[in-house]
Amino acid sequence: CVLEAVGSSPVGFSQLAMSSATGTVTIHQPLNYRAGARVHPADGGPAEEVYEPATGRVICKVLCSGEKEVDLAVQSAKVAFKIWSQMSGMERSRVLLEAARIIREQKEEIATMETINNGKSIFEARVDIDISWQCLEYYAGLAGSLAGEHIQLPGGSFGYTRREPLGVCVGIGAWNYPFQIACWKSAPALACGNAMVFKPSPFTPVSVVKLAEIFTEAGVPKGLFNVVQGGAATGQFLCHHPDVAKISFTGSVPTGMKIMEMAAKGIKPVTLELGGKSPLIIFSDCALENAVNGALMANFLTQGEVCCNGTRVFVERKILDVFTKEVVKRTQKIKIGDPLLEDTRMGALINRAHLDRVQGFIKQAKEQGAEVLCGGDLYVPDDPKLKNGYYMRPCVLGNCTDDMTCVKEEIFGPVMSILPFDTEEEAVERANATKFGLAGGVFTRDIQKAHRVVAALKAGMCFINNYNLSPVELPFGGYKASGFGRENGRAAIEYYSQLKTVCVEMGDVESVF
Ligand SMILES: NC(=O)C1=CN([C@@H]2O[C@H](COP(=O)(O)OP(=O)(O)OC[C@H]3O[C@@H](n4cnc5c(N)ncnc54)[C@H](O)[C@@H]3O)[C@@H](O)[C@H]2O)C=CC1
Numbered sequence: 306c307v308l309e310a311v312g313s314s315p316v317g318f319s320q321l322a323m324s325s326a327t328g329t330v331t332i333h334q335p336l337n338y339r340a341g342a343r344v345h346p347a348d349g350g351p352a353e354e355v356y357e358p359a360t361g362r363v364i365c366k367v368l369c370s371g372e373k374e375v376d377l378a379v380q381s382a383k384v385a386f387k388i389w390s391q392m393s394g395m396e397r398s399r400v401l402l403e404a405a406r407i408i409r410e411q412k413e414e415i416a417t418m419e420t421i422n423n424g425k426s427i428f429e430a431r432v433d434i435d436i437s438w439q440c441l442e443y444y445a446g447l448a449g450s451l452a453g454e455h456i457q458l459p460g461g462s463f464g465y466t467r468r469e470p471l472g473v474c475v476g477i478g479a480w481n482y483p484f485q486i487a488c489w490k491s492a493p494a495l496a497c498g499n500a501m502v503f504k505p506s507p508f509t510p511v512s513v514v515k516l517a518e519i520f521t522e523a524g525v526p527k528g529l530f531n532v533v534q535g536g537a538a539t540g541q542f543l544c545h546h547p548d549v550a551k552i553s554f555t556g557s558v559p560t561g562m563k564i565m566e567m568a569a570k571g572i573k574p575v576t577l578e579l580g581g582k583s584p585l586i587i588f589s590d591c592a593l594e595n596a597v598n599g600a601l602m603a604n605f606l607t608q609g610e611v612c613c614n615g616t617r618v619f620v621e622r623k624i625l626d627v628f629t630k631e632v633v634k635r636t637q638k639i640k641i642g643d644p645l646l647e648d649t650r651m652g653a654l655i656n657r658a659h660l661d662r663v664q665g666f667i668k669q670a671k672e673q674g675a676e677v678l679c680g681g682d683l684y685v686p687d688d689p690k691l692k693n694g695y696y697m698r699p700c701v702l703g704n705c706t707d708d709m710t711c712v713k714e715e716i717f718g719p720v721m722s723i724l725p726f727d728t729e730e731e732a733v734e735r736a737n738a739t740k741f742g743l744a745g746g747v748f749t750r751d752i753q754k755a756h757r758v759v760a761a762l763k764a765g766m767c768f769i770n771n772y773n774l775s776p777v778e779l780p781f782g783g784y785k786a787s788g789f790g791r792e793n794g795r796a797a798i799e800y801y802s803q804l805k806t807v808c809v810e811m812g813d814v815e816s817v818f
């Protein structure tokens with residue numbers, strides 16, 4: 306059995322949604338996945354405890370993969386790559402569509418597992434799983450039409466280009482969207498004909514193994530998608546492996562730098578999806594209710610643990626008071642608590658250390674002169690089983706200035722900073738005064754101003770009159786220290802394939818010698 310509900314009879318993954326409640330699930334099956342099966346790693350370091358953020362309980366121990374297990378996973382991917390890369394795009398498309406169908410069918414179980422391991426509300430986890438199968442569907446649709454060009458040359462000669470896969474790609478993920486990140490990387494990779502070895506964050510090792518099982522069930526060759534578990538050491542073995550052709554990374558800026566250094570040694574292409582401190586600019590001519598909703602969407606999804614969050618909310622001074630009052634009122638109404646309950650909208654942060662870190666930012670903000678307009682304190686639910694969970698009340702900070710740490714650094718928690726501005730020019734300049742460049746947003750009814758402002762924002766993902774939507778058809782990725790390369794949309798194909806040019810002579814060779 307995959308999972309065992311403590312105190313009742315063992316249940317399989319597919320029964321999870323029906324039988325599980327917060328505080329009941331323990332996982333016993335191996336979490337490494339190689340050559341089409343769950344395996345215990347061939348070698349490895351110590352077992353790491355994995356928590357349920359809602360309760361602080363240990364749900365399982367994950368065995369970290371060592372160098373040997375990483376190598377076995379890469380070798381297994383190489384074998385599968387030989388088969389998969391020879392299949393036509395349409396054949397690959399059918400398998401990916403089947404995987405998307407299975408995810409849709411098992412949505413409730415996967416979302417439940419994601420909630421238990423990550424702490425986000427079940428309401429949001431369901432949306433994540435929807436975006437995940439949509440991503441597979443989207444790239445299944447593209448797989449059949451991946452093609453090169455035919456170019457005429459003098460004398461009937463010609464050239465053509467072939468879009469070829471790279472080989473074994475590595476995906477390394479963060480803990481905030483475990484299943485979705487794995488889909489955003491594997492869907493374009495597999496559509497292009499690559500194989501993948503994926504390493505999730507050691508905090509959220511569980512759901513991605515389910516994705517591996519689904520790919521196998523859908524009919525990918527055994528070994529096409531493997532999972533290795535562990536932290537930095539396992540990640541390094543992957544990045545240094547000579548048979549790895551590409552690394553796609555989602556995580557923090559400091560780790561992103563290390564990934565790039567390691568990739569440089571092997572001349573491996575990288576995609577880096579890193580952190581952010583994105584601006585959201587609210588003009589006085591906006592539709593106020595939409596702007597308030599947008600600011601909440603920009604800050605409080607997944608307990609604020611979202612890389613593209615618009616955490617610097619610039620508000621035109623004329624509407625500062627009315628906007629702030631409304632945002633605070635709405636923030637105070639957010640239902641915090643057991644993430645598996647239907648009406649919960651904010652669950653628990655990922656772990657104790659991260660909760661402490663977010664609390665530290667709020668303390669420092671107060672010391673630097675910011676005013677806590679609401680929240681920011683720990684939240685202790687009434688339900689006794691949740692007492693050791695990692696909850697806090699979402700926080701709105703007023704009286705902020707651009708030089709404060711809470712305005713400059715990525716907090717990765719439910720903390721919104723409100724900053725007044727007077728002119729468009731000033732707002733754009735201050736919005737861009739950051740090392741990051743992942744996302745940005747603007748709320749206004751003036752369409753020329755909206756397009757002018759987003760054109761001036763130095764950020765890869767911009768929103769007009771909404772925030773934090775993620776249609777898989779749209780490319781996503783950063784400028785500046787937020788990384789490079791793109792996930793989603795047609796653009797991602799560029800990052801998982803390479804172009805071969807073939808020059809064909811139809812006449813005789815005229816030698817110059
Ligand atoms: N731009 C984006 O799409 C996203 C960015 N992030 C960023 O990620 C951060 C939070 O995620 P964390 O998991 O704490 O980031 P992290 O950088 O600590 O870890 C990310 C992943 O890298 C692995 N890793 C750590 N050190 C490594 C090394 N030396 N070599 C290879 N792999 C290594 C980790 O085990 C994990 O799987 C935030 O800063 C956030 O902004 C998070 C989600 C999305």
Ligand SMILES: C[N+](C)(C)CCCC(=O)O
Pocket residue numbers: 481482486606610611612613773774775
């Ligand atoms: C899904 N969305 C847009 C809320 C966040 C995606 C980026 C991330 O992984 O943090």
